[in-house]
Amino acid sequence: MRISRIFQVLVPKEKKFFPLFEADVENIVDAALLLNKLLLSTDPEMKEKYIAQIKDHEKKGDDITHQIFDELNKTFITPFDREDIYKLNSSLDDVLDYINGVALKIKMYKPKNIRPEFIELSELILFSCRELKNAITGLRDLKHPQKIKEHCIRINEIENQADDIYHYTISELFDKEKDAIELIKQYEIIQNLEKATDIAEDVSDVIKTIIVKIA
Amino acid sequence: MRISRIFQVLVPKEKKFFPLFEADVENIVDAALLLNKLLLSTDPEMKEKYIAQIKDHEKKGDDITHQIFDELNKTFITPFDREDIYKLNSSLDDVLDYINGVALKIKMYKPKNIRPEFIELSELILFSCRELKNAITGLRDLKHPQKIKEHCIRINEIENQADDIYHYTISELFDKEKDAIELIKQYEIIQNLEKATDIAEDVSDVIKTIIVKIA
């Protein structure tokens, strides 16, 4: 048992991290839903609105991330290993950054087409974020570590699905798209989409580490 | 108070890190100035000279980075948390890597145009590195933590400005540039420029963490 763990048994654990992480992942789920709406929308005005709303969520997420880091610096006894809180916080922030990145790239690049695979990937991002929310909510009382693990397994499955769609789309793109600039636009957007599910899996890896140490 | 902090109160702090960090950031400021000169220059011979000089600075920076890591491995009591010295060192190294990366890409890609926005961004990188120098110099005696914070705030403002220029230029590029290969060259160079200001902000985040823990 590591020294930090011994302390954790003796001293009441600092609980203020849980509401912060819950607010953070809630905000990410909302941003993921907005991204899905953005990709489904064909109305330029609505698109702009969604992009602005995602940006607002990204700012709110940044604030929460900073609050968590501030708490971490001020708190002696943390509910999990300090390094795991650090990683959970920064990897959640990365998920939101990639969601906002997709919105930004759609704004900046104005791609001619939104491929159906983009929409599929945005759905997978949303599903993955919802699983993250369930897993993180479960960390508060830790009564059902098995359930948390199941959420993490589903995130892994979603990532595998996203990977297949990603590889298929890239192959299609390099095979069929003859307009090099359009190819670059689509390529950059799809990479960003895939990366979001990838980082969601990184978050679930951190959660799995936390569960292993505590179980 | 963390255990490492208790030790820091009892034992004289190891001071040899300060001159190393000061030499490191001084070298980075010089490299940033050379990058600005490179982008302003139209003389192919001078350009080559600046690229070679930036490369030399990158090597010098590498040496200092390794010295700091060596000191860190040999030193038991550090002036700040070990992990913060580690992060300060490696993020400073990253700033220099991106500055050198821009120079390298100009050498390798030979873009037809140096956009005015490239020059603006190189100025912002220079301003940001100068603020980093002021902030890092202030870490030595820590008499004015408020002043250090002000330098960090300015780095944040500079990053926001760089972000706006970056987004504007990318939009312009994908809208107006019809030569796909030229677009790739410009795109890669501007991404590298923006990344340099981004990483400078990461350095300032580490500095803010150090200040928070000590104040």
Added chain:
Amino acid sequence: MRISRIFQVLVPKEKKFFPLFEADVENIVDAALLLNKLLLSTDPEMKEKYIAQIKDHEKKGDDITHQIFDELNKTFITPFDREDIYKLNSSLDDVLDYINGVALKIKMYKPKNIRPEFIELSELILFSCRELKNAITGLRDLKHPQKIKEHCIRINEIENQADDIYHYTISELFDKEKDAIELIKQYEIIQNLEKATDIAEDVSDVIKTIIVKIA
């Protein structure tokens, strides 16, 4: 002497990490050889076979990586600093990811040409991985730290060679290739190849850190 080091002197060191790291790097050497064969091959069927085999190695590597992390979470006394085992494990995993990344990109992009420089780089990756294997095998008894250092120096030399080939090829590519989509394909593949030697050097940096702390 750091506290973790004092423990290491008093308590028998946990030896189970060595066979895991040796199996990991052995698997990486095999994957690097397959990549070299893939790039040399002109038979589409054999190419597909090599790509599938590299993918299998990547999965096997993932399993070993997870085993090492699991051991790390369960083990109180580690043969080296906990953070160094963490970094050694994840950087080795990155090498394999980049090797698999090259294979995947060849599958997805179907580039018209495999440049001779691609083959040269894949040889350098193989040489570098073999040096890693020798260095990591040497960590077990640590009787010849000087020999381990020599392997690390060779990895550094290989990386410099790879860097020169990389820069030459990128310059050539942007100068001569007029088909923008083919340029993107080649550019992405060569970046991935260069990155693999880069990360191999990161692994050797971790090994050097371990040697310095122990010597």
